[in-house]
Amino acid sequence: MNSADDRRNVRAGHRNGGGTVTGFVHKGHSPHPSLDDSLEGEIRAFLTDEDQLHTYDDLTKVNPVTPTTVLKCLQARYRVKVFYTHAGCTLVALNPFQPIPDLYSLDVMKEYHCASQPQEFKPHIFIVAEEAYRNVQGQLEPVNQSLVVSGESGAGKTWTSRCLMKYYATVAASSSVLKSQDTVERIERRVLDSNPIMEAFGNACTLRNNNSSRFGKYIQLQLDRCQLLVGASVQTYLLEKTRVACQPANERNFHIFYQMMKGATDEQRKEWKMSHDQRFVWLPKAEKTIEEDCFHDTVEAMVHLGINAEKQRQIFKILAGILQLGNVNFSSSTDESQPCNLQEQAAELLCVPAEELQLCLRVRTLKAGKQSVLKPCSQAECSMRRDCLAKVIYAQLFEWLVTFINNSICADKSTWCNFIGVLDVYGFECFQINNLEQLCINYANEKLQQHFVAHYLRAQQEEYVSEGLQWSFVKYQDNQSCLDLIEGSPVSVFSLLNEESRLNRASDAKTFKVRLEKELCDNVNISWDKFSKVPHFTVAHYAGKVNYQIQGMVEKNKDPVPPELISLLQKSENALLHQIFTDREAENMTSKGLSKVTVVSKFKNSLESLMKILHTTTPHYTRCIKPNPDCKPLTFKKEEVIMHFFPLILIMGCKANLLEDQRKRILSQCAFSIQCCWLRYQRRRRQARRQSATLIQAVVRSWLVRRQVQRWNRAAAVIQNTWRKWRALLKSLAEAELDDAKDLVKEDVPVLNPVVRERGSVQLSTIQEPVTVRGWPMGLALASAPSITMSLTATGFQKMMSVMASLNLPSRSGEYKVETNQYTQGVASIRAQPKGSVKLHYQRSPLLYADRQPDLKSDVTGFNEILLEKTL
Numbered sequence: 001m002n003s004a005d006d007r008r009n010v011r012a013g014h015r016n017g018g019g020t021v022t023g024f025v026h027k028g029h030s031p032h033p034s035l036d037d038s039l040e041g042e043i044r045a046f047l048t049d050e051d052q053l054h055t056y057d058d059l060t061k062v063n064p065v066t067p068t069t070v071l072k073c074l075q076a077r078y079r080v081k082v083f084y085t086h087a088g089c090t091l092v093a094l095n096p097f098q099p100i101p102d103l104y105s106l107d108v109m110k111e112y113h114c115a116s117q118p119q120e121f122k123p124h125i126f127i128v129a130e131e132a133y134r135n136v137q138g139q140l141e142p143v144n145q146s147l148v149v150s151g152e153s154g155a156g157k158t159w160t161s162r163c164l165m166k167y168y169a170t171v172a173a174s175s176s177v178l179k180s181q182d183t184v185e186r187i188e189r190r191v192l193d194s195n196p197i198m199e200a201f202g203n204a205c206t207l208r209n210n211n212s213s214r215f216g217k218y219i220q221l222q223l224d225r226c227q228l229l230v231g232a233s234v235q236t237y238l239l240e241k242t243r244v245a246c247q248p249a250n251e252r253n254f255h256i257f258y259q260m261m262k263g264a265t266d267e268q269r270k271e272w273k274m275s276h277d278q279r280f281v282w283l284p285k286a287e288k289t290i291e292e293d294c295f296h297d298t299v300e301a302m303v304h305l306g307i308n309a310e311k312q313r314q315i316f317k318i319l320a321g322i323l324q325l326g327n328v329n330f331s332s333s334t335d336e337s338q339p340c341n342l343q344e345q346a347a348e349l350l351c352v353p354a355e356e357l358q359l360c361l362r363v364r365t366l367k368a369g370k371q372s373v374l375k376p377c378s379q380a381e382c383s384m385r386r387d388c389l390a391k392v393i394y395a396q397l398f399e400w401l402v403t404f405i406n407n408s409i410c411a412d413k414s415t416w417c418n419f420i421g422v423l424d425v426y427g428f429e430c431f432q433i434n435n436l437e438q439l440c441i442n443y444a445n446e447k448l449q450q451h452f453v454a455h456y457l458r459a460q461q462e463e464y465v466s467e468g469l470q471w472s473f474v475k476y477q478d479n480q481s482c483l484d485l486i487e488g489s490p491v492s493v494f495s496l497l498n499e500e501s502r503l504n505r506a507s508d509a510k511t512f513k514v515r516l517e518k519e520l521c522d523n524v525n526i527s528w529d530k531f532s533k534v535p536h537f538t539v540a541h542y543a544g545k546v547n548y549q550i551q552g553m554v555e556k557n558k559d560p561v562p563p564e565l566i567s568l569l570q571k572s573e574n575a576l577l578h579q580i581f582t583d584r585e586a587e588n589m590t591s592k593g594l595s596k597v598t599v600v601s602k603f604k605n606s607l608e609s610l611m612k613i614l615h616t617t618t619p620h621y622t623r624c625i626k627p628n629p630d631c632k633p634l635t636f637k638k639e640e641v642i643m644h645f646f647p648l649i650l651i652m653g654c655k656a657n658l659l660e661d662q663r664k665r666i667l668s669q670c671a672f673s674i675q676c677c678w679l680r681y682q683r684r685r686r687q688a689r690r691q692s693a694t695l696i697q698a699v700v701r702s703w704l705v706r707r708q709v710q711r712w713n714r715a716a717a718v719i720q721n722t723w724r725k726w727r728a729l730l731k732s733l734a735e736a737e738l739d740d741a742k743d744l745v746k747e748d749v750p751v752l753n754p755v756v757r758e759r760g761s762v763q764l765s766t767i768q769e770p771v772t773v774r775g776w777p778m779g780l781a782l783a784s785a786p787s788i789t790m791s792l793t794a795t796g797f798q799k800m801m802s803v804m805a806s807l808n809l810p811s812r813s814g815e816y817k818v819e820t821n822q823y824t825q826g827v828a829s830i831r832a833q834p835k836g837s838v839k840l841h842y843q844r845s846p847l848l849y850a851d852r853q854p855d856l857k858s859d860v861t862g863f864n865e866i867l868l869e870k871t872l
């Protein structure tokens with residue numbers, strides 16, 4: 001990450017066709033084995049190119065989106081030390097568990113801030129920060145922004161929140177030219193210094209995280225019209241105050257106690273009654289040193305924020321008093337008159353009278369009308385009252401600190417107009433034993449999950465619209481019924497808890513369980529293990545099922561503070577202690593008692609106001625992931641990641657499923673279009689072929705016909721020619737014969753064509769009697785014409801008969817019938833009637849003019865002419 005070029009990401013490289021993302025979640029076993037097979041195939045194909053997996057900078061580009069593929073990509077990126085990855089509109093941050101040089105340096109901040117398109121850079125928390133900052137600048141509604149950082153304990157939420165605050169403290173100040181450098185630095189410094197103080201008082205070393213925040217916080221960074229950071233305010237949620245008096249096994253108390261223990265000067269030790277070898281019951285694991293045990297840093301931050309030395313003294317004395325309280329033991333002896341030494345020390349540090357402290361811890365004051373009755377407490381009750389005192393002091397001190405910080409860093413409302421909120425909330429919790437704290441934490445997570453899902457789906461749908469995709473609402477696992485179960489009205493776990501808490505009786509876990517079973521049996525999100533001996537109920541949260549132990553839940557919800565304890569603290573000579581228990585809220589505590597405002601009611605109210613703020617801002621989600629349970633540097637355990645990442649994969653898959661449907665729909669539309677085009681193409685091709693074939697056929701036919709016609713024309717020409725010659729011959733012959741009919745044989749007959757002459761003469765020479773003029777030329781024609789056109793059929797005897805018939809030669813029977821040729825074209829038959837007329841039968845000829853009427857104007861008359869004309 002040394003240059004801007006390096007930071008340019010490869011987002012565009014993985015887009016699937018025009019920015020469309022495809023993929024789907026594999027949920028259990030598909031009822032269709034073939035689908036399973038194809039999914040397996042797709043996963044295998046995707047994972048083949050292992051070297052490329054780390055280049056997927058947006059998990060929604062992974063295809064298919066399955067736990068396996070997504071995990072492989074994250075793992076591949078983690079291996080090459082890339083810790084941020086987009087998941088649609090969410091940023092996934094993997095905890096490296098070791099400082100990464102230059103990842104958050106000032107130069108990097110400036111690069112992201114000055115880039116024209118920071119989203120084109122490699123995924124980074126600074127992209128989220130810059131986007132929110134520019135949104136404010138853009139004044140697009142809603143102008144105010146919320147950066148929601150979620151994840152399980154140790155995932156890196158606090159780290160990320162710190163990064164975000166540092167970013168704004170840098171970029172929102174760097175553009176300042178108007179204000180004096182001094183002022184600007186002071187406000188930024190103060191905003192940043194609120195972190196070590198709140199972490200010292202609100203964080204603790206747990207099994208899951210050395211610096212675990214034991215409270216939720218929402219920090220509003222206030223910006224003026226010029227986008228400069230002019231102030232901030234902090235809202236905290238549900239401090240785990242029980243930790244003060246009761247630390248889970250192998251976990252520590254809040255950091256501040258250890259810081260004091262390890263960092264106090266001798267003078268302070270003396271004042272705090274804290275010798276070097278002093279052991280405190282409420283400071284387990286004191287031998288363990290962590291980097292957060294830095295008293296100096298906390299004190300320095302306090303100074304920067306304006307907590308003066310005197311206030312510091314008061315604070316640390318109170319804390320020392322709490323530690324001393326933890327060392328107070330109560331014997332079973334009923335002799336309450338002898339205060340022990342430890343109680344005295346505690347009383348001294350808390351600046352309250354030792355006897356009164358002892359009395360408050362050991363004796364209960366019961367009010368009966370105007371009368372007060374004192375009742376000695378059992379050993380357990382004494383311990384409870386001691387713990388209660390410590391918890392209430394610590395919680396109130398924390399509240400006071402937050403108020404002080406707010407007063408110190410919050411700008412006047414007139415000076416700022418917009419804000420960017422950073423929400424760092426506890427992640428989903430599921431331990432072996434879960435109680436009211438876990439119920440509240442998981443309830444908060446359900447609320448945020450609902451907000452997240454709504455936002456994610458809305459963002460996706462906006463993206464679909466911008467990409468021109470058709471979409472419809474996806475039925476995603478809605479957690480409303482789970483929220484109804486926890487906080488709903490009129491009947492829910494919270495409402496029943498409050499009812500039970502208000503009853504002026506000691507609560508019984510079994511009775512309360514029966515009540516829950518009866519009232520909530522209709523809700524599918526709650527169940528009970530019938531065989532379990534410990535009263536409990538199981539809630540099916542979006543992230544999994546959690547067993548809640550009922551024992552102690554009602555008491556925790558009441559969180560009662562005996563009024564006599566509050567009265568005692570109000571008498572404290574420690575000005576701070578006195579102050580924090582005499583303000584209005586503390587007065588309420590005294591008059592009403594905390595039982596009126598239960599823990600869940602208070603938490604629900606503060607969460608609702610937080611949700612209201614979130615709803616009026618543009619949210620940006622960052623999901624921190626803890627890659628291994630032991631906080632080992634650069635160690636990626638798939639099982640750990642999937643456990644906390646699965647809900648997000650489901651939502652991503654929701655989109656990917658949606659997109660898969662879209663893809664299938666588009667594919668089938670494409671297939672249909674391709675089919676239509678193909679069919680149309682084929683039809684056109686067939687049509688074109690047919691047209692071409694018809695054209696070719698027509699051309700060939702016309703060519704053939706033309707050739708035929710040419711042949712016929714040639715033949716006709718030949719016939720015409722021959723016929724003309726023949727007619728001329730016959731004419732001349734006939735003329736010659738007519739001129740000299742009686743003299744058939746003349747020596748000076750004009751020289752005719754010898755052949756014709758021979759034919760005519762042969763026939764004519766055999767005729768004994770003169771023939772009629774009318775008949776013979778035709779007979780002659782008939783006898784002769786076939787030699788040209790009919791000779792194929794009228795030969796020999798037939799030909800002879802034609803001649804005879806034409807010459808009216810009598811037959812033996814006195815009648816005759818001559819059937820000549822039977823052509824299919826032209827003259828078909830000639831029938832001579834006894835009375836001398838002749839009928840010609842001819843068939844239609846294809847020859848030109850073959851069916852024309854004889855030329856009546858012709859000077860040649862008689863059958864000869866008709867026949868000949870017709871034949872032509």
Ligand SMILES: Nc1ncnc2c1ncn2[C@@H]1O[C@H](COP(=O)(O)OP(=O)(O)OP(=O)(O)O)[C@@H](O)[C@H]1O
Pocket residue numbers: 095096097098099100151152153154155156157158159160209210211212213214425426427624
């Ligand atoms: N980006 C990072 N780079 C280096 N180390 C980190 C980073 N993020 C987290 N860490 C390390 O992980 C530890 C746990 O992170 P952090 O305290 O922010 O977790 P968290 O999610 O706030 O946990 P909790 O809910 O318990 O408060 C930090 O103390 C730090 O050592």
